[in-house]
Amino acid sequence: MNDRVTTSWWIWGKSVRGVTHQLQNKPLQDAWGQKTEEGFSVLAVADGHGSTTAPYSAIGARLAVETACDVFTALYHSLIVPDASLYLNMAQRYRLAKLQIPRDLRRRWQDTVLQLHLESDVTNNDLKVSDILRLYGTTLLTVFVTDNFAILSQIGDGAILVVEEDGTVSQPIPRDQRLLGVETTSLAGKYAEQDFKISLLMFEPSSPMLFLVCSDGYVNSFESDEDFHMAGIDYLDRLHKYGAKYIQENLEEWLTQTSKQGSGDDVTVAFIWSQQQKLVDPKITVEKGSQENAQDAE
Amino acid sequence: MMAPMTAPQLPLFYWDFFKPISFQQTGRQVNTQSLPGGKISHRPVRFFFLLDCSGSMTVAGKIDSLNQAIREAIAPMREVAAKNPTAELQVQVIKFADTATWHIANPTPIEKFQWQSIEAYRDQRTAMGAAFRLVAEQLRMPPMPERSLPPVLCLISDGQPTDDYRSGLKLMQSTPWYKRALRTGIGIGSDADLDVLREFIDNPEIPVLVALTSNQLADFILWTTVTLTQSVMMPPTQATGSQGGTNVFIPKPPSPPIVGPIPPW
Numbered sequence: 001m002n003d004r005v006t007t008s009w010w011i012w013g014k015s016v017r018g019v020t021h022q023l024q025n026k027p028l029q030d031a032w033g034q035k036t037e038e039g040f041s042v043l044a045v046a047d048g049h050g051s052t053t054a055p056y057s058a059i060g061a062r063l064a065v066e067t068a069c070d071v072f073t074a075l076y077h078s079l080i081v082p083d084a085s086l087y088l089n090m091a092q093r094y095r096l097a098k099l100q101i102p103r104d105l106r107r108r109w110q111d112t113v114l115q116l117h118l119e120s121d122v123t124n125n126d127l128k129v130s131d132i133l134r135l136y137g138t139t140l141l142t143v144f145v146t147d148n149f150a151i152l153s154q155i156g157d158g159a160i161l162v163v164e165e166d167g168t169v170s171q172p173i174p175r176d177q178r179l180l181g182v183e184t185t186s187l188a189g190k191y192a193e194q195d196f197k198i199s200l201l202m203f204e205p206s207s208p209m210l211f212l213v214c215s216d217g218y219v220n221s222f223e224s225d226e227d228f229h230m231a232g233i234d235y236l237d238r239l240h241k242y243g244a245k246y247i248q249e250n251l252e253e254w255l256t257q258t259s260k261q262g263s264g265d266d267v268t269v270a271f272i273w274s275q276q277q278k279l280v281d282p283k284i285t286v287e288k289g290s291q292e293n294a295q296d297a298e
Numbered sequence: 299m300m301a302p303m304t305a306p307q308l309p310l311f312y313w314d315f316f317k318p319i320s321f322q323q324t325g326r327q328v329n330t331q332s333l334p335g336g337k338i339s340h341r342p343v344r345f346f347f348l349l350d351c352s353g354s355m356t357v358a359g360k361i362d363s364l365n366q367a368i369r370e371a372i373a374p375m376r377e378v379a380a381k382n383p384t385a386e387l388q389v390q391v392i393k394f395a396d397t398a399t400w401h402i403a404n405p406t407p408i409e410k411f412q413w414q415s416i417e418a419y420r421d422q423r424t425a426m427g428a429a430f431r432l433v434a435e436q437l438r439m440p441p442m443p444e445r446s447l448p449p450v451l452c453l454i455s456d457g458q459p460t461d462d463y464r465s466g467l468k469l470m471q472s473t474p475w476y477k478r479a480l481r482t483g484i485g486i487g488s489d490a491d492l493d494v495l496r497e498f499i500d501n502p503e504i505p506v507l508v509a510l511t512s513n514q515l516a517d518f519i520l521w522t523t524v525t526l527t528q529s530v531m532m533p534p535t536q537a538t539g540s541q542g543g544t545n546v547f548i549p550k551p552p553s554p555p556i557v558g559p560i561p562p563w
Contacts, residue, residue: 018384019383019384020382020384020532023381023382023532024532047535049535050535051535052547157535175444177474180444180446180448180474180475180478181446181447181448181478181533181546182447182448182533182535182546183478183535184535216535219445220341220445221338221339222335222336222337222338222445223336223337223338223445224336224337224443226336227335227336227337227338228335228336230334230335230336231334231335231336234334234335235334238334254333254334257333258333258335258338259384260384261333261339261340262338262339262340262341262384263340263341263445264340264341264383264384264385265384
């Protein structure tokens, strides 16, 4: 096999229970997950609403990250021919990003939730479908990344940052101006597909960069967007200086302190950090989305 | 057989289907000893008093009862704040008579909040609309931070507006935080204009509260400043956007007033 340049991704994340959830005796309602195969990685973060109308939102969040991993894997294999991912034309990318992803994520998650609910909670079987979905309401933020492009998707609050090697930070999907206070759009919403925000990012295969995906508990802990965006620069700098293991060892404590000094909400932060790597004999690696199964590409 | 296409060497750029990139920043010194990111702080909760100081408030000790009730609410408000360590309760006060002015203009953390008595102005009228316009300025972003928790607006009046209150109300309604704010209206005495208070509250879950005694006034102020504020300070996330929805859980208000044989107001 010919040598070729490909990218490896270091993926890591952590969810911590917020102080207000401890005071209210509520469980952790955030979740994150990831999946990597040859040619792509997908990272997902979800934040269950936690309101009285969404008592099963922690389950909804977990299902959302699993759904995201499955949907993007299926999309990759069905639409992006292996070894030809670089050649997907612009129209196909656009269609994939704008139309198919929101539809597939919404459908798959809602189908999974309904199936689970009907199997496990027969006492509530006379609820309307929309009412059942609301019990599991959650946000969902995803980064799907290949060697030369990434698709970012978001429904609800939270944020995705892109940090380039020169320290430039951007938030391709800006804050939804309709949402203030404690409001969010939801994967359980009737019009969830319209509420998705999508961004398509293209880059040279050799461009290393950091994607930071987080729940709103993290964003709302900072006094301003500028203060929040500085976190992206700090994480990338620490990755360069101290390596991925340093982040893995300290992330939980940093998030716990950030929640305590900040919003008090559950906090999740997860990363994809791309590193150029020259492979002679690429091996397929499959990782099921789980906090414990992070790829270590130090 | 066709030769495979080479990957396009594109500069980094975005296809954003909605809005341009929101922020870019370079060249910051990094402090690896601290938590990642810039300044961290609790989410603010702004509490606004809108207090009637018109001539009629000089009658039957109304203004003294109001001062006393607010003074007595401070300690319970501090307790609520202490129990909710991840939100910062901040108070601002507007008084209105012939005109509306700030009594406490800066958002003051409840821990530092001291009540300085307000006076009622004999022969002055009720410029409630002007008070609404002052609040409207504060419900924009900025000065209200985007990450705030919903504000609480507490309007207390014993009469009816003498200015064009509707234009002030309309201005307030045009701000992004109006719809998310919890608004309460307390009428002092039987001459209070309940329709205007209801219009201000604009929420069927929150009734107009009518105080006919100083004790009732104290109870209603306590419900707003403590019970309702507590609900705002620890709210769960609520799904909204396309599917609509409420913002904050509304606790049960105090029981309807029991009118004694000789209500003073």
